Amino acid sequence: MLLPALLSLLTLTVHSVDLPHLPLVPYPQHVSLLSSSSALIDPLTFTFSTTSSSVLLKEVFDRYHKYLKLHDFVQKLNVTLPNLEVVIKDPDEELLLMTSENYTLTIQTNSAILQADTVFGAMRGLETFSQLVNTNNYSLPTLHIEDYPRYKFRGFMLDTSRHYLSVGVLKQLIRAASWSKLNVFHWHIVDDPSFPYCSVVYPDLCRKGAFSPHHVYSQSDVLEIILFSYKHGVIVLPELDTPGHTLSWGAALPGFLTHCPGHGNIGAPYGPVDPTNEAVYPVLKELFTEITNVFPGEFVHLGGDEVHYPCWKSNPNITAWMAAHNMTGNYDQLENYYETRLLNIVNSLNKNYIVWEEVFYHHVDITPQTIVHAWKPNWKTIFQDATAAGFRCILSAGWYISRIAYGEDWQNFYLVEPRSFNDTATPEQKALVLGGTVCMWGEHVDNSNILSRFWPRASAPAERLWAPEYLTDVKFMEPRIEAHRCRMVRRGYPAEPTLSRGHCHVEYTWATHH
Template identity: 30%
Template sequence: MSRFLLLFGFALNALIGLSLANEPAWGYRCEHSNCKKVELTEENKKTAVSLSVCRLFCDEVYGTLWPKPTGEIAPSNEVVKINLHDITFKTNNFKLYPAYWAMATDRFLEMQKKKFPTKYSVKSGGNPLVIEVLVDSDDMTFNLDTYEGYKLKIVDQDGVHAIVTAKNFYGARNALESLSQLIVYDNIRNEIVIVSSTEFSDEPKFKYRAILLDTSRNYFSIEAIKRTIEGMAMVKLNTFHWHITDSQSFPMVVKSHPDLSKLGAYSPDKIYTAEDIKDVVRFAKARGIRVLPEFDAPAHVGEGWQKKGLTTCFNAQPWKDFCVEAPCGQLAVHKDELYDVLEDIYREMVENFEYPDLFHMGGDEVSVSCWNSSADLQKWMLNKNWGLTDKDFMRLWGHFQSNAISRLDKVNINKTQVILWTSHLTEEPFLSQYLNNERYIIQIWTTGDDPKVKTILEKGYKMIVSNYDALYFDCGFGAWVTDGNNWCSPYIGWQKVYDNRMENIAGNYVNQVYGAAAALWSEQVDEFALDAKLWPRASALAERLWSDPEGGWKSAESRMLVNRRRLVDIAGIAAERLQPEWCLQNEGDCPI
């Protein structure tokens, strides 16, 4: 035998061995809404289905969809092979902003390419897929009144046709997300398949579906932020709440006040320029997500403000006497020149964030003892015939809010609603006295059963929910300023997130709840721990806010495992593993 034939024989044997090793030994059949594993034999190989195909049909809804759609689904129990190289889009619109639609379609195509193993090529051939998208308007405005719903219809006729109807880009984008989840890899036949026919409508129950990421206490790269936004898009969350500054660092570059980031950033490379922010905003918009800026004040300021003379109790020690965590710092709200600086910051923020429809002014954990430590501030209050009681300091805080919001309005082309955290100021009598319920939205971070929540709602305020007993994702780890566990322990599992119903928190006032946000404060998180702390728990919040299903977490468990796997495989998100893979392959056998 020649050397060439010998080498060819070795290569052929290796390929045959690889092929045999890659052939699955198991298939699945649907029994009582569960996918049951069956050993593949020559007799059943033609009729057995892969786990991914079984999950499509063996559920009350398509078991690959997350979040669960809100409309009735016309089910199908057949799939058809499609050709990944023959997917085309047809649309009647998107002429005003073609770049965003191009980004959405390119992303869709890239997602499909990530669905089969990289060790060998998917089988060639298959039906063409034509995606026809019909929208009513080219308008890309996104606010709390924007309709995000859609209708999706799939038919197998002269190739596979998917027909999307929506009012705007955002509904169409959501439809593409669902369509992508109905396309799966069949590892028995080594092909990409899609549901042969279906039809359903879908729209979210809540308008505001968010993740908060604190990028001040620890820095997160733009790549990590984009990866988070990518995961959000996959589960139809629609708001990235960017807590971009705090007392520990000031990483946001303000061109009119460069000293803020120069003195306040952890290092010259740990900053966010105007170009960085605009890049994130546009990346998110193409995925149906607003980027909500938060400039926390009048507390939670410090680093970066050293040379301005506009703070009180900056880095005061012992810090526990002046604030809740080091370093301390609050704005010197009695100084008129402060508001000129705030106006400059607000101007650049609204420009860089492309004039967002909402603005977050923070407003949490203001310390009376911090303000009261300033003799200059005390003198100013006494000269106005105020006292130095708790009531007087709430009046001082009201003075700040009035001046700050007037400066925001000067630089913002849209008179946006302003969000504030719950605090002493959001309690009566100060709530009604200083905060107009037509202008302010209150974001709660107390427990879900706090009676103060009902008081806020009774006064007519709209609300965003971030109750720390279910939606603070930094809870349940070791303390960082003392021994033991951190203050909001224990750890919150995805099950508790999923069962955290807005109706249970707001009662009869649930129509005043815009939605909710999972918060990841970053005292003990950086981008290397980011994915596992957010995902897939944020997916649980996404389904609760999108479809608000009647069933509890147990009814969603199998789909959650599929969703977690999709986040890993398609977005490269290092999501926390919830169970052994055996549980996914033996559905229904793990839960007690």
Template identity: 30%
Template structure:
């Protein structure tokens, strides 16, 4: 039955009152749509003016007017179909005209009102790059029985973001059993950061394609734009390669836990329609192992050293161990084949992640293959000489990838590592060819050195943006290494520009491409995936899209509502507060 309570917008908050029938109160959802400067838009737009009135309509009465180049027409139609599907998810009882159990028949005005979406796109761009203009303008105007939402954008990606914003100006009318949309709005929006990512590690534990797609769906609802796919590691090699089938044969956990080429291409296209690049990472020369055991039998020699070697603490950061054998030239033959297939699966590549972290010199320095090769080449066994050979490997990898990508240079991303330590980075990595992804803390002085040497960077500092932290250790007792848990407030307040300013005196806006939260999967699989990432991933999204000057407290009521939306969209996010707090804004405080 209808609620006895109603709401009034007071000082930017929805305040609950007993509905006496003469107080002019509105439903909770209507109040949230129209209250405050940004309503419940997420991430917060650059500018917004939202009307205080709504009009009711049904999901079936939605129409598209497409004014776009022919080259992006198909993408626009696919994105609009997704828009309509998501609208229907907002209406809990909308099934071929069947209303809620207590509802009266829909008013004629509600049953006939049309939401007309006009999309205007000027450019032909249909693949995301670091140069893509993701801005858009959105105007909502209601005249008679038609609400027209006009999206104007430079390209498909901006238009797609506009569709997401329309979805946030719509909600379910609890009493009338319809959807409602604000009657007027004017929004201009564009992201502060070009790179807004989420990393998922699918090697330590396998994640189904369905769970990956669900993650991409949630990313698109928050205007994140990069799904960083950490495909392989020392634990498993779940990617099937036609030219190297033994990699998955020896390296997958089972024959059912393999990503086949058709599935990978499907994920890439799935992300594209949702405004998301799928970025492959093939981590090397460390973080390899299982999957490489076949090479000696095929006459290629040993290409990976220390695979599953014990005691693992002596040869790697976590079990199982494994590192490439730089002494064996056949490594480049196999690596070239891997890159050839990756370039075809993730076409067109605009970025590639080489990994490049956590090399353990003791592994190399205690294997005959490497020590003999180093001495033969007049090298000693010092750290510096090993780093030089590692940098040679990295340069050959870059050349192989370029060749695999039809001789088109691809900006490469590498993790901070021994090669990027103080005083080293410009000896080994060219700042025009590599982007450095920072995984140390936000207080690391290395960040200042990288920026002062004009390296483009992506922030993933573990003290704020590692989402797997704060649980019991998986080797030994106690808590895992990056504890404590990173609450959404910590995620939200982690500002890359402020970190740079504190360390260097400059925000370095031209060099900081953006940021990325990471979910390493030692203690996560798809059963807990959603709750680990969401809604904290939404907090990351507003930080990277809007980079607000305020802290998390201003965003709290919008954040809680966005969590509710994700639930409607089929995601299972962690609960942040009791429902009472969602219905009584501003009263859950310290």
């Protein structure tokens, strides 16, 4: 699908001069061409074979069979490669952040083998194999690939509070994320505007806090998304952001929020959670107990950003409580008090957590396992300070793809490097940077436009998180990201163009895919 016109755009730096011109996104760690010969497959008869008993792997095979068979017309081929043999060392490996996604892929004219430590590594290798298929003549290059992710945490964040996203659209976004080898779905499920998560212990939260009874996620919806994500090698990371960003909680929980007329959030007379109300903490204990039971991942995201201090300051009951506890005038201390209580609750549930950077900078007593999530422009200072203190970090600053600009703005995302925060940082500090998360905040997206706005722009940071560090040549990425976009279109996904002119071999039409 990589057009000759796109190949002509390819100019290489000294770092990429020896790399084969392959339409792969993200680009593998190591690629060696074996010969100038090609392997030929028949997509209608080609098979994947394995001795593994993994049921999940069989489902992955079915998925990639369908991708291979997306064709308009196939002439009778002189087939040289009838199947791909897939070998897995550990078919029962759990899907965790540190689960191996390594694989090797060897393609010769008449044989091919994919070897991986786990089913999830095999998923990544099968995606690479599918990307190598030239759908004009169903040929593949003969080569050897050794591949693994440079960063273990390769996330994408979706905000389902500001505008609701249907389960079907979430699945489409998760599926596309697997095509770019992202592995964490950071689900910013609730916020000020709405509370669409239907809790079992507090059902009124979604009954009174959602936009409508139709704009909610039932427990079965949530489990469906978790299972779908697992089948695509994606961990679901839920975020319930507190004490700020909680206006939607208020209708169901009287007294939970701070009453502060004229100083509240988005025009309301209420602001953050009231940390001085002792009744708040049993609610948090029950709710987070539920969340940690529903979501099987290792982590929960606890938020902690943008707490609106003027609301607390204007409430006389809070100021009196603070004075009685020797916190007069210091609202960082009040937030610290709240966060410490919340973190103690989550610690008791044996769940690790991620927090926005403010929690670290307000000197909350976080555990050594805490991951600090940087989102502000001064992220390099944050990474320097947090890693010096021994904390692991992930990056979102520079990867807010909800912000759009005229032209090929994916190039700006492509140039962000999470480990470039300090030239004098020690190797141990750099190793504490786990990766990052591409963020799509929901102010201006819903079912109508999020798919095309998200992809393939998110593929640029996805490559940064997987591919070799030296691979920063935008010109080398240009034809590959456009080929990746066309591949998405061929698979029925409305990915937007990356170049100012051109076309895909297969054009997306709404009627065809609905």
